[in-house]
Structure formats: C-alpha cells, structure tokens
Amino acid sequence: MNPVLDFIINQIFGQGAIFISLIALVGLVLQKKSVSDVIRGTFMTAIGYFVLTQGSSMIQGAVTDVGTAFSAIMNSPAPGESVDIGGQYGTQIGLVMLIGFFINLLVARFTKFKTVFLTGHMLYWFPFVFVAAGVDAGMKGAGLVIFAGIFTAIYMIVAPNLMYPLVKKVTGDDSFSLAHPTTPLSLVAAGVAKLVGDPSKSTEDIKFPKALNFCREVSIICSIVIFLTYLVMAGLLGANADAVLFNGTAPFVYFFNKTMTFGAGVTVLLLGVRMLIAEIVPAFTGFSEKLVPGAIPALDCPTLFPYGPNANVLGFLCSLAGSIVAILIFNPMGIFPGLVVPLAFTCFFEAGTAAIVANAYGGVRGCIIASFINGIVMVLLVGFGGYFFSNTIQNWMLVFGGNDFDLWGIIAGLVAKLFG
Amino acid sequence: MDELLIQAVCGFGCGSSLLLRMKIDKVLKEEGITARTFCGDVGTAAATPCDVIFCSEEIAERLMSRAKVPVITVVNFNNPAEVKEKVMGYIQSLEKAD
Numbered sequence: 098m099n100p101v102l103d104f105i106i107n108q109i110f111g112q113g114a115i116f117i118s119l120i121a122l123v124g125l126v127l128q129k130k131s132v133s134d135v136i137r138g139t140f141m142t143a144i145g146y147f148v149l150t151q152g153s154s155m156i157q158g159a160v161t162d163v164g165t166a167f168s169a170i171m172n173s174p175a176p177g178e179s180v181d182i183g184g185q186y187g188t189q190i191g192l193v194m195l196i197g198f199f200i201n202l203l204v205a206r207f208t209k210f211k212t213v214f215l216t217g218h219m220l221y222w223f224p225f226v227f228v229a230a231g232v233d234a235g236m237k238g239a240g241l242v243i244f245a246g247i248f249t250a251i252y253m254i255v256a257p258n259l260m261y262p263l264v265k266k267v268t269g270d271d272s273f274s275l276a277h278p279t280t281p282l283s284l285v286a287a288g289v290a291k292l293v294g295d296p297s298k299s300t301e302d303i304k305f306p307k308a309l310n311f312c313r314e315v316s317i318i319c320s321i322v323i324f325l326t327y328l329v330m331a332g333l334l335g336a337n338a339d340a341v342l343f344n345g346t347a348p349f350v351y352f353f354n355k356t357m358t359f360g361a362g363v364t365v366l367l368l369g370v371r372m373l374i375a376e377i378v379p380a381f382t383g384f385s386e387k388l389v390p391g392a393i394p395a396l397d398c399p400t401l402f403p404y405g406p407n408a409n410v411l412g413f414l415c416s417l418a419g420s421i422v423a424i425l426i427f428n429p430m431g432i433f434p435g436l437v438v439p440l441a442f443t444c445f446f447e448a449g450t451a452a453i454v455a456n457a458y459g460g461v462r463g464c465i466i467a468s469f470i471n472g473i474v475m476v477l478l479v480g481f482g483g484y485f486f487s488n489t490i491q492n493w494m495l496v497f498g499g500n501d502f503d504l505w506g507i508i509a510g511l512v513a514k515l516f517g
Numbered sequence: 518m519d520e521l522l523i524q525a526v527c528g529f530g531c532g533s534s535l536l537l538r539m540k541i542d543k544v545l546k547e548e549g550i551t552a553r554t555f556c557g558d559v560g561t562a563a564a565t566p567c568d569v570i571f572c573s574e575e576i577a578e579r580l581m582s583r584a585k586v587p588v589i590t591v592v593n594f595n596n597p598a599e600v601k602e603k604v605m606g607y608i609q610s611l612e613k614a615d
Contacts, residue, residue: 218531273595277532313579315528316560364560371530371556379539396595397532399573403592406575446528 113187114146117373120191124380138376145372150184152366153493159323159359160438160492162342166330167436169341180489182229192242193224197249198381204254205389212257213385216276216397217374220381224249226502227509229489234513248509256280256501257395263287267404267457276395278501279447281478282471286451287458289467294459300408300452303461312410312445316363319441319496324356326438363496398450405453409445411461412452412468416444419472420499433480434487436495443475443499475499478507485510521552521611524567526576530558533594537571540600547601550608569607 110116121142125135157179183190198220205213214220227245236244253276261274263283275283290296312318331338331348343351385392402409420439428437448471455467475498482503483491494503523541527534534556541554557565559576563583570580570588577590589603 215536216532217535218529310578313528313575314560364558367529367531367558368561371535371558374531374535375556378535379542382539394595396536397527399527399533400536400594402575403573 110188113184113191114143116188116191117146117377118143120195121376121380124383125376128380128383141372142376145369145375146187147369148365149369149373150181152362152364152369153181153183155358155362155365156496157362157492159355159362160495162355163323163326163330163438163495164435164492166327166334166338166341169337170330170333171431179487179492180229180232182225182232182489186228186232189228189242189245190221190224193228193245193249194220194377196242196246197224197253200246200250201253202385202388204250205385205392210254210258211389211391211393212254212261212274212276212395213389213392214253214257214276214395215378215382215385216395217378218370219276219278219397220378221370221374222497222502223252223505226490226506227252230485230506230509231513233486233489234510236513244509244513248505248512252501252505257393259284260395261393263454263457264401267401267453272393273400274393274395275398275401275450277398277447277450279398279450280501281504282447282451282474282500283454285471285474286455286463286467289470290455290457290459290463292459293466294455294461294463296456296458296460296463298460298462300411300456300461300464301405303407305407305410309410309414312413315413315441315445316360318445319363320356320360322439322441323359324352327352327355398446401450401453405456408452408456408464409449411464412449412455412471413445415465415468416448416452416472416475417441419469420444420476421472423473423476427476427480434483435491437476437480437483438495440475440479440496440499442497443479444472447500448472448475478503482507521550521569522567523552523554524557524562524565524570525554526557526559526562526570526572526580528559528576530556530562534558534572537591537594537600540594540597541571541604543597544601544604548605548608571603 118139122139125138201214205211224245227248231241231244257274257276260280264274265271331342334341417439424437424439448468451471452464452468455464479494479499482494482498485507486494525534525538538554538556545552559579562570563580567586569586570584571591574590577588580588589607591600591603593599
C-alpha cells in the first residue's frame with residue numbers, strides 16, 4: 098500500500114480517539130461554534146475516549162476475579178483474556194455510529210417510520226455491542242463495519258417504533274418515543290400486566306415510605322451487590338479462597354478494594370461516555386432537525402420517570418428479587434458459560450422503565466408480577482449472552498446487560514457465526 | 518461577571534441530561550445569552566463547580582441538601598416552553614440580584 102495512505106488509514110484512523118474527535122470537530126464546525134468552543138469540544142472528546150477506556154479496565158479489574166472464583170468453584174477452565182473492544186475498535190465504533198444514524202435519518206425522512214434515535218450513550222453503546230458480537234465471531238475489516246452498521250441501523254429504527262405505542266399509553270402524548278434497551282422488558286411488562294393486572298389501581302396512589310428513596314442510589318446498590326457476590330464466592334471457595342482470591346490480603350480489605358474500585362470504574366466510565374458524546378449528539382440532533390421534518394425524537398428512559406416514580410422503585414425492587422431468585426436457580430445448573438451476578442443497573446433503568454409501562458397497563462398487580470418476571474428474563478438474556486461475548490465484553494454485560502444489548506447481541510452473534 | 522456555568526443533571530449524566538442541556542442551549546441562543554452548559558450525574562453533581570443546576574424533581578430531592586448552588590427543577594425535559602420559562606426565570610433572578 099502507498100505509505101501515505103497506509104499512515105492515514107492504519108495510524109490516524111486506527112486510533113479511535115482521533116477518528117471520534119474528528120467527528121466531533123466536523124459537528125462543531127457545522128454548528129458554526131466559536132473557535133474556542135471547537136477547540137475545547139474536540140479536545141474534550143479525545144480525552145473522554147481515554148477516560149472511557151480507563152473506566153472499562155477498572156470495571157474489568159474489579160469483576161474479573163468473580164469469574165476466576167466461579168470457574169474454580171465449578172471446576173471449569175478460567176475465562177481467557179478478553180479483547181478490549183472500546184480501546185481497540187474505536188474507529189470501527191465511530192464508523193458504525195455514523196452509518197447507523199444516517200440510515201435512521203434516511204428512513205425517517207422517506208418512510209412513515211419517523212423516529213430518530215437520540216439517546217446519547219446508546220448511540221455509542223449499540224455500535225460497541227454489535228462490533229463486539231462481530232469480533233467475538235471472528236469478523237474483521239470492512240465486513241465487520243458493514244455488519245455492525247446494518248445491525249445498528251435496524252436496531253435504531255425497530256426499537257423506538259416498538260416502544261412508541263407503549264410510551265403513548267403511559268404519557269397520553271404522541272410527541273416522543275424511547276431509544277433505550279428497555280424495549281424487550283417493556284414489551285414483556287405490557288403483555289403480562291394486561292393479562293394479570295387492573296389499571297385502575299395505580300402504583301401512584303400508594304403512599305411510599307420516604308426511606309425507600311435510597312433505592313434510587315443505584316451506583317451504591319450496584320457496589321453492594323458486587324461486595325455480596327465476592328462474599329458468597331469466598332464462602333463457597335472456603336479454604337481455597339486465599340489461594341484463588343486474597344493472595345494474603347485481609348479478606349475485608351480485599352472485598353473493600355474490589356467494591357470501591359468497581360464503583361470508581363462505573364463513575365469513570367460514565368464520565369468518559371459523557372465527554373465522548375457531549376459534542377457529537379448535539380450535532381446529530383441538529384442534523385435530524387434540518388433533514389427530517391416531523392421527526393419523532395426517541396429519547397432516554399428517564400423521560401418516562403415522572404409518569405410513575407412509585408412504579409419505578411417498585412419495579413426496581415421486584416425485578417431485583419426476580420433476578421436473585423433466577424440466579425440462585427440457574428447458576429448452579431451450569432447452563433450459562435459463566436457466572437451471572439444481580440443486574441442492579443438494569444433493574445433500575447430498564448426494568449424500572451418497564452414497570453412504569455406495566456403500571457399503565459395493569460396497575461400495582463401488573464407492575465409487581467411483570468417486574469418479577471423481567472428479573473428472570475434479564476438473567477436468562479445475560480446468561481445466554483455469555484456464549485456470544487465471552488471473548489469480548491461479557492464483564493461489561495454483567496454490569497449493563499440483560500436487555501437489548503444481550504437480546505440483539507445474541508441475534509447479531511448468531512448471524513455472524515452463520516455467515517461470518 | 519465570569520462566564521455563567523450551567524449544569525444539567527440526570528442519573529447517568531449521559532442521556533436525559535444531555536437532552537435538557539441541548540434545550541437550555543437553544544433558549545440561551547435565542548435570547549443571545551452566553552453561558553457554558555455541561556452534563557453531570559447525580560452522584561458527582563454536587564461536587565462539580567457550577568452556578569446553577571437544572572434537573573428533574575426526583576433528582577432535585579436527592580441534590581437539594583448537598584448542592585451549594587440553586588437547583589431548578591424541570592418536569593418535562595422535552596417541553597421547550599417549560600425549559601424556556603425556567604431558564605429565563607433564573608436569568609432574570611440574576612439580573613435583579615445585580
């Protein structure tokens with residue numbers, strides 16, 4: 098290859114941070130921002146990329162030993178080294194994001210499906226998941242980008258259109274939809290709640306104790322879950338715990354360090370995602386406003402939270418209960434390739450949103466039963482997702498999966514394994 | 518006066534706060550006001566320097582006691598009229614104080 102071209106393609110575009118900050122740069126210039134805003138935004142995007150990578154490796158470091166301990170208990174081979182998708186495939190993720198979004202715009206412009214996918218971090222995370230599904234199945238190069246691009250586009254169009262009637266039912270308003278991996282859980286919630294519930298008895302008529310508000314501190318609950326998971330693993334390992342986990346560290350100090358590193362990793366990861374998308378999403382939004390008249394914005398799930406704050410907390414608690422029961426049943430059966438831990442984030446955001454939908458279709462009863470079932474559904478999704486992501490992002494899935502990331506990741510993984 | 522720093526806050530600081538931030542940016546642009554806007558998550562927002570925080574009621578309940586700056590609640594992030602009313606209300610309160 099021509100050395101100049103080789104330098105541009107493999108060195109410049111091979112570096113994800115450069116490609117993604119170039120997207121931000123172009124977006125800022127197109128929005129006619131001032132020179133200082135353009136410089137600041139471009140730099141912050143590049144820095145955000147590295148912050149994100151650090152956050153991922155902190156989470157990885159905090160949960161890897163859970164996998165090792167589980168393998169020791171089950172006498173199965175320890176999980177191998179996984180590929181760092183966010184760090185090594187940044188350019189591919191950036192390209193996939195552009196392809197997916199522009200196909201979404203074209204479809205919204207020229208067909209009756211008017212939704213435009215605008216949830217910032219999801220614009221990054223779906224390309225991330227589909228690239229991982231392709232890499233895990235052995236794809237690479239242009240094929241990988243086209244494969245992940247098509248899946249991202251289909252997802253960005255299908256999910257908000259499935260959510261649209263549910264959002265309308267909850268809000269009585271047809272001005273927006275959701276762009277969020279809660280979609281399968283919300284559909285389950287609507288179906289179950291309609292069958293078993295009574296919409297006239299709303300969760301919002303219950304007086305909820307204020308003390309339950311701590312449930313909304315989801316990062317803390319998630320850290321507690323990790324703490325308890327290590328505790329259970331150490332208990333199961335018994336005399337082996339020191340050799341497999343502690344290596345001479347006092348057990349409490351070990352648990353404490355792992356738990357807090359995990360919390361710090363989540364905080365850093367979210368900061369990185371925030372910096373990475375802060376300039377790109379407004380540019381995408383500006384584009385869609387110009388190109389698609391009558392677009393229906395598909396937004397992040399907390400836009401529904403004001404329509405059912407009680408349902409949200411109730412859904413969180415019931416789905417957490419459901420997922421703990423499912424974990425206690427399925428993990429020892431050995432049907433999953435790795436360990437599944439309770440999914441606190443998914444219970445709060447995905448199942449919490451689904452619970453608000455359930456309340457609209459079936460009141461308190463609908464909300465409780467549907468959320469419990471959703472807890473089981475998410476464990477099955479993240480468990481079987483392990484067959485498709487064990488070489489790549491399964492540790493990330495253990496924190497954020499159990500929703501469309503796994504459902505669509507499994508579909509994409511099957512397609513990649515069949516045709517790849 | 519230094520550049521006004523406006524923080525939009527949600528649970529993750531990635532999704533709905535970014536939506537709110539864009540709506541606030543739009544109002545500021547229409548009114549010709551210069552200010553810097555950015556997003557934060559509920560865990561770190563109170564520790565991040567800024568002049569004012571915009572968020573949902575549910576987030577406000579958890580921030581009120583810790584935040585050292587005014588916390589302004591927006592019920593519907595997707596309603597431009599409400600965002601405009603809240604932003605301009607805050608800007609006018611600043612002008613009165615001067």
